[in-house]
Amino acid sequence: MNFEYTVSGDDYSLAGRASSDIKKKLKQLGIPATVIKKTAISMYEAEINMVIHADGGIIKVTLDPRHIRIILKDTGPGIPDLELAMQEGWSTASEEARELGFGAGMGLMNIQRNSDGLHIDTVVGEGTTVTIVLNMED
Amino acid sequence: MKLTEIMKLTEAELLCGDAESQDYKNAFSSDLMSDVLTNEADEAFLITGLVNVQAIRTAEMADISCILFVRDKEIPPNMIRLAEESDITLLRTKHTMFWVCGVLYQAGIVSVY
Numbered sequence A: 001m002n003f004e005y006t007v008s009g010d011d012y013s014l015a016g017r018a019s020s021d022i023k024k025k026l027k028q029l030g031i032p033a034t035v036i037k038k039t040a041i042s043m044y045e046a047e048i049n050m051v052i053h054a055d056g057g058i059i060k061v062t063l064d065p066r067h068i069r070i071i072l073k074d075t076g077p078g079i080p081d082l083e084l085a086m087q088e089g090w091s092t093a094s095e096e097a098r099e100l101g102f103g104a105g106m107g108l109m110n111i112q113r114n115s116d117g118l119h120i121d122t123v124v125g126e127g128t129t130v131t132i133v134l135n136m137e138d
Numbered sequence B: 001m002k003l004t005e006i007m008k009l010t011e012a013e014l015l016c017g018d019a020e021s022q023d024y025k026n027a028f029s030s031d032l033m034s035d036v037l038t039n040e041a042d043e044a045f046l047i048t049g050l051v052n053v054q055a056i057r058t059a060e061m062a063d064i065s066c067i068l069f070v071r072d073k074e075i076p077p078n079m080i081r082l083a084e085e086s087d088i089t090l091l092r093t094k095h096t097m098f099w100v101c102g103v104l105y106q107a108g109i110v111s112v113y
């Protein structure tokens, strides 16, 4: 099963709609609640990142009997130092993003903790592709 | 503790949802959304001063079923609508975060961890 979302980079109030929609779909499919929560949190953190740090992008979600795979692709500024970005507390979030409650520098770590696989492909000036994999079974 | 009791203690008003049927032992207070998403807070209600749509989205992702907004913030209709869609109860009080946490702590509500 495949789902695709276009995420706008302009309207902060719409950020999270794709994650919300996936959460509802997984519920309808009867996926275990613990897996749904981990998926929702991971996808939401990454969706917010693509809005506040890049200019939105495309999210593709693929479900097969064993995995949930989420690919978030943006054409934003990229991440110059990925190791630093992964560290808890490191953030380049704008004042606008901080006013929304983001910018603690915890998102990427939170994704790593909740998912069964996180891969980030990033090129400065070209963009970032974040791939998150979750196992269907808890 | 019954949510109706929590409302009485914090002098909170109900903006949407059903306060009668809810019971909480734990609360969690933060204005940082990733902080909320990091915690195993789904048995707790969230106390926050952060008023925007992402507060509701964050609660939705983290399976949090009640948010208490502090400091008399105006809660716009689009936030209330989103909360209703996600079955999230919203409360509001004029008191500060510090005051609310103090009162609830004294009454026996405990931290999530």
Ligand SMILES: Nc1ncnc2c1ncn2[C@@H]1O[C@H](COP(=O)(O)OP(=O)(O)OP(=O)(O)O)[C@@H](O)[C@H]1O
Pocket: A045, A049, A050, A053, A054, A074, A076, A077, A078, A079, A085, A086, A090, A091, A092, A093, A101, A102, A103, A104, A105, A106, A107, A108, A109, A128, B034, B035
């Ligand atoms: N899609 C992206 N494009 C460009 N930079 C990114 C992207 N995602 C993350 N980053 C960079 O990595 C840093 C760390 O991201 P992380 O999600 O951990 O924290 P944050 O978004 O700054 O704060 P929080 O997630 O706690 O609200 C960001 O501040 C930003 O510099």
Ligand SMILES: [Mg+2]
Pocket: A045, A048, A049, A102, A103, A106, A107, A108
């Ligand atoms: Mg983030």
